[in-house]
Amino acid sequence: MVLGEHPYPYWDDLMYFVAYPLVFAGLIMISRGGDQRDRSGLIDAAIIAAGVGLVYWVFVIQPTLFDLSTPLIERLVTVGYPTVDVFMCAVVTRLISRPGARVTSLWLLTVGSALNFVGDVAWSLIDTDASAGGLVDASFLLAYLMWAGAGLHPSMAGIGRRSGTRPRFGRGRLLLLGGITMTVPAVLFLQGARGEAVNWPAIGIGAVVLFVLVLIRLGGFVGQTQRQAAELEDLAMRDDLTGLANRRLFELRLRAAAGAGVPQVCLLDLNGFKQINDRHGHAVGDHLLIAVSARLSTELHGEGLLARMGGDEFALLLTEATAAQGEAVVDRLWSALRRPFEVDGHELLVGAAIGIADGADPVEVLRRADVAMYAAKVSQVPFRRYAVDLDDRADEEARLGAEMRAALDAGQFHLVYQPIVALPGGEIRSVESLIRWGTRSPADFIPVAERNGLIVELGEWILRSACAQFVAWQAASGTTAPERISVNVSARQLAEPGFADLVAEVLAAAAMPPGRLIVEVTETAVFGGGAAVRAVEELHRLGVRIALDDFGTGHSSLGLLQTVPVDILKVDKSFVDNLALAGRHAVIATALIQVSDGLGLTAVAEGVETAEQAASLYELGYRLAQGYHFGRPVSQPAFDAVEVAAR
Ligand code: C2E
Ligand code: CA
Ligand code: CA
Numbered sequence: 001m002v003l004g005e006h007p008y009p010y011w012d013d014l015m016y017f018v019a020y021p022l023v024f025a026g027l028i029m030i031s032r033g034g035d036q037r038d039r040s041g042l043i044d045a046a047i048i049a050a051g052v053g054l055v056y057w058v059f060v061i062q063p064t065l066f067d068l069s070t071p072l073i074e075r076l077v078t079v080g081y082p083t084v085d086v087f088m089c090a091v092v093t094r095l096i097s098r099p100g101a102r103v104t105s106l107w108l109l110t111v112g113s114a115l116n117f118v119g120d121v122a123w124s125l126i127d128t129d130a131s132a133g134g135l136v137d138a139s140f141l142l143a144y145l146m147w148a149g150a151g152l153h154p155s156m157a158g159i160g161r162r163s164g165t166r167p168r169f170g171r172g173r174l175l176l177l178g179g180i181t182m183t184v185p186a187v188l189f190l191q192g193a194r195g196e197a198v199n200w201p202a203i204g205i206g207a208v209v210l211f212v213l214v215l216i217r218l219g220g221f222v223g224q225t226q227r228q229a230a231e232l233e234d235l236a237m238r239d240d241l242t243g244l245a246n247r248r249l250f251e252l253r254l255r256a257a258a259g260a261g262v263p264q265v266c267l268l269d270l271n272g273f274k275q276i277n278d279r280h281g282h283a284v285g286d287h288l289l290i291a292v293s294a295r296l297s298t299e300l301h302g303e304g305l306l307a308r309m310g311g312d313e314f315a316l317l318l319t320e321a322t323a324a325q326g327e328a329v330v331d332r333l334w335s336a337l338r339r340p341f342e343v344d345g346h347e348l349l350v351g352a353a354i355g356i357a358d359g360a361d362p363v364e365v366l367r368r369a370d371v372a373m374y375a376a377k378v379s380q381v382p383f384r385r386y387a388v389d390l391d392d393r394a395d396e397e398a399r400l401g402a403e404m405r406a407a408l409d410a411g412q413f414h415l416v417y418q419p420i421v422a423l424p425g426g427e428i429r430s431v432e433s434l435i436r437w438g439t440r441s442p443a444d445f446i447p448v449a450e451r452n453g454l455i456v457e458l459g460e461w462i463l464r465s466a467c468a469q470f471v472a473w474q475a476a477s478g479t480t481a482p483e484r485i486s487v488n489v490s491a492r493q494l495a496e497p498g499f500a501d502l503v504a505e506v507l508a509a510a511a512m513p514p515g516r517l518i519v520e521v522t523e524t525a526v527f528g529g530g531a532a533v534r535a536v537e538e539l540h541r542l543g544v545r546i547a548l549d550d551f552g553t554g555h556s557s558l559g560l561l562q563t564v565p566v567d568i569l570k571v572d573k574s575f576v577d578n579l580a581l582a583g584r585h586a587v588i589a590t591a592l593i594q595v596s597d598g599l600g601l602t603a604v605a606e607g608v609e610t611a612e613q614a615a616s617l618y619e620l621g622y623r624l625a626q627g628y629h630f631g632r633p634v635s636q637p638a639f640d641a642v643e644v645a646a647r
Contacts, residue, residue: 023147039220044173048089056083056085058187092113096110104150105150115140115146122135181214237252250317257319262359264356268353269312279531300316303329305317353373355375372387374394401449420432428639462488464509467510470485489521491526518545547566547568547604549570552588561595571589586620594621602623607626608628
């Protein structure tokens with residue numbers, strides 16, 4: 001321009017046109033990505049191109065192209081620019097409508113393209129006199145600068161990168177697409193208002209194309225919405241951790257199944273899961289749950305609906321099984337869970353209690369399965385089928401639990417003390433504290449307190465009372481008072497966080513040296529390992545003595561001696577009872593005192609009722625004994641009197 005007039009089109013136009021394929025290639029390479037989700041982006045771009053194209057066609061291209069007063073080549077070139085622009089618009093729209101970071105390069109590219117577009121429109125419409133032509137040229141120059149900037153900007157590297165999010169059909173897009181479809185009536189109005197002949201073929205074709213494209217787009221949108229709704233529903237019905245059905249889905253299916261027949265419902269609760277969680281941490285617990293659900297699923301081969309009901313509780317719905325078939329499945333599941341699990345390098349043994357029930361009332365059948373599962377847990381059998389008497393038992397237990405709570409508040413519990421004496425003389429060495437509540441046996445109510453958790457509070461009361469009594473005896477009787485006191489501690493208490501700290505605090509409050517306290521734990525309490533064993537170790541470090549109660553009756557008595565720090569073995573009454581029988585019955589009592597001596601532990605023979613038993617035990621090597629023969633549990637043992645009586 002600066003150099004004055006030259007023919008149009010000129011060589012520079014050729015250069016411009018040669019540049020466009022390169023620009024396109026670049027843009028398309030960036031915006032490409034044969035992703036299914038991009039299909040809607042492509043359609044959006046096509047809609048915009050169709051709208052812009054229609055306007056262009058009617059107002060720019062057609063008037064120019066059919067203006068026979070100018071040479072064909074000039075007309076073609078003039079029309080070429082806006083045509084290319086329409087496609088450019090489409091590609092850029094597609095690029096910015098894609099999900100992904102809106103980096104600087106992308107903005108430069110977009111604004112550059114917009115400027116180029118504006119410039120081309122102006123170029124086509126305005127008679128390029130000197131002043132307007134300068135502005136138009138400036139917009140072209142600026143556009144090229146921006147394109148160059150986009151290419152050179154470091155953010156260019158990330159421009160093609162897509163983010164994982166799904167493109168949303170947002171309000172902005174709806175407005176844009178709606179606005180584009182308005183081009184059809186807008187063109188009509190404009191042409192009508194200007195008194196021009198309405199270009200009906202172009203407007204008609206444009207309207208049809210836009211209509212079809214928008215229809216396709218909306219169809220896709222509806223499909224996407226339906227897919228998302230289905231996904232959402234699936235999410236709401238699945239357990240996050242294991243991917244199994246969750247309680248909601250289970251109850252839904254149960255309701256449907258109960259409406260159609262009599263389904264079998266199994267509830268499954270893992271044994272010792274809490275201890276594993278406490279001992280190895282929640283990550284291991286989670287992985288175990290995943291492993292358990294995988295094993296159960298494999299075992300079921302798609303039979304029934306397996307669900308995780310929460311925590312370590314699973315449920316199985318068998319819609320068309322008979323009672324016998326249901327039990328066969330449950331038996332298989334139970335056996336499958338007995339095999340150890342290899343989780344994060346730990347070999348974990350879990351096992352489960354399973355309750356099974358059937359019925360046509362979905363709420364009632366779940367409740368029954370729960371009662372049966374609870375009964376299985378308590379009676380330590382693999383699984384139980386619901387029966388009415390289980391309900392009675394559950395009721396009774398609930399009543400007993402409530403009564404115990406009230407009794408604890410009303411101070412109705414008290415402790416009695418049974419002497420543990422030296423053989424053969426019968427001098428009192430220590431006492432064992434035993435709880436009393438009216439005429440009820442602790443063997444009946446202690447397990448209930450363990451199950452409902454009251455044992456934690458009751459146990460603390462027992463510990464404080466026993467220690468206070470011990471200190472009082474020390475003060476009153478001096479050297480004739482027992483040297484130590486034994487307190488029974490249940491599994492639940494041991495597993496309670498901070499149990500050792502509680503013991504330390506109680507000892508300090510009573511001003512009692514830790515060595516004077518013996519904590520009696522049962523084999524089953526420490527068998528599972530975990531928090532209970534850690535508590536025992538802490539107690540041992542404090543200086544408290546550890547007695548293993550009912551020794552010899554558990555499943556791994558000898559093994560425990562390697563894993564749990566034990567000072568005293570309380571040899572169970574059953575072995576003492578057998579002593580009187582002829583034959584091999586003394587074998588176990590003999591073996592146990594040998595183990596005890598061999599490991600440098602102290603053995604106490606429990607439940608000694610006769611002088612003969614006491615004599616046999618002494619002969620076998622026992623030096624400590626406890627039992628009715630030496631003294632029943634009483635509130636205030638007469639220490640001197642017991643000594644005299646034994647002689
Ligand atoms: P255990 O710890 O093995 O207690 C010994 C049980 O044997 C006591 O029964 C005691 O009275 C009884 N016994 C002692 N000598 C003889 C005898 O010569 N012959 C017979 N037949 N029995 C004898 P008890 O007091 O009924 O306690 C039963 C169980 O209840 C206890 O067994 C213990 O496991 C639990 N228990 C009792 N008191 C407590 C307590 O304070 N805390 C906890 N956690 N459990 C307790
Ligand atoms: Ca005991
Ligand atoms: Ca015992």
